[in-house]
Amino acid sequence: MFLAAEHFVRAPDWEWFILGYFFLAGLSGGSYVIATLLRLSGDPRDEPAARTAFYASFVLILLCPVLLTADLGAGWWKFWHMLVNVTPGNAGLNFKYWSPMSVGVWLLLVFSIFAGLSALGAWLADRRGREGPPLFGPLSVAFNLVGALAGLFLASYTGVLLSVSNQPVWSDTWTLGGLFLASGLSGAAALIALLTRYRREAVYSLLRLRMADGYFSLLELILVIAFFVTVVNAGTGARTIATAPLWALALVGLAASLVGLRAEGRRMRPSGGGGGGAAVASVGANAVLVSVLVLIGVLALRAAVIFSGQ
């Protein structure tokens, strides 16, 4: 299926806006998934971190359409042409399941609704000073589950979109969807870990957020290896050389969270608890550093992929 294709194709010049979009979409989708997983943990003390993640997911998704529309050559106001067919005599909605850009636009819309309502729910609960489980109990968890599915799609389809082309590197590998998803989840875990600094009760989930970040990074590492194997196999590996510094940054982010995973693993083993006070205090300072490195890595990974292909 993945041929060692000779590529005679032109680059689409998808650059900074698209990089920004890929980054924010990955973090937003990832944050929503993490918020939902925190709710599924069954511990009401994870609720503050979950709400923080819902807020993050919503704020980030607000920026996405701005970047996407700014990238359109014909003007941002023509964005709706992706949703509605304006061909004379052929009016109707545009949806092509075989074109990830077409599917993605719809999912972005759907996800935004979920992110908006979930953030609203979190805000209402916060305002009423409610602790513990979400408003409307199981119903809202079911709602979150559907939103999380959309979040998983949003964080991954951008990679598939690149692959569904005839560009070198991008179309030579099946790994990009998974790779962007794993790195989006890892980045989101790092982001929420960082944000727990601004919400005291959320600190309870900090150590396990670090652990989750580590697991996601492990998954990402496997996919990075698979990426290089497939691309080298297709004969376009040399194109990644020019982006070596970006790959290096991405690997630094990966390494940071894997080192974090080891440390957290040790901390959890004796009697650290999901968030024992002393353990949390000591993890605070390097948590910031790890989170920042991970987030830079998430951005660098996307930049490396985008600029290796064109």
Place this chain on the structure above:
Amino acid sequence: MEIKAGESYGFFTDTSVCIGCKACEVACKEWNQLEGNEPAFLADSFDNTGQLDAQNWRHVKFYDKVPDRPATTGNGTAFLMMSDVCKHCQHASCMEVCPTNAIIRTEFNTVFIQQDVCNGCRNCVAACPYSVIGINQKTGTAHKCTLCYDRLQGGLEPACAKACPTQSIQFGPLAQLQQTADARLEALHSQGATQAQLYGRDDKVYGGLNAFFLLMDKPEAYGLPNAENAVLPSRNNIGGYVGAVITAVVGVVAGLVAFRRRGMA
């Protein structure tokens, strides 16, 4: 020739008789009011156009294989010339990915980008395997050869074919062009030019090309993907999504394992 809606039209470009005069490029620009790019010296044989893009919908390629000390006359292959153009693919990669449906198949079975529908997302640029489409800097939309859609509607043949002095570019109903091409290939083969081959005449390349070629070397020599490499973007959907789904399942399980871990304090 009467041009009728509902019939398939195309170009048969016979590179063996191209003399590299670029009349097609000029005629195309004149009719379509293309301003052309800023002149630049490319130092690339007789090619000073460089590539197909938003301003160049025909591009005469020059493949200079003349040996330093020619021992033979070259037999028509020492200097390859080819007037390149949008292939108006039957299975068009550009059309496949376009999210706005700006790219349509016309009543002449050609591939056309509707300028008022296109929003400049550039997905088609990443998809076209022949590097045909360019973004017009003024309109921000995707441009390429229209196979003179407006002329066909008015019953006229495309400007490039009309201007070509050697009939290297022939326009007509596809079935008729295919017959002409088959006869020409047979003639060349019988003259000993066994390397001559048709490209896009049958459905092996993108289901068949409405603008197909007679080449004097293998497709790769002209910068064209061979039949094996002529693949559509959608081939990668399944692999991409399967990879994402597996990652999603593993990721969710990993997240649950991490978050459900309880302390023993």
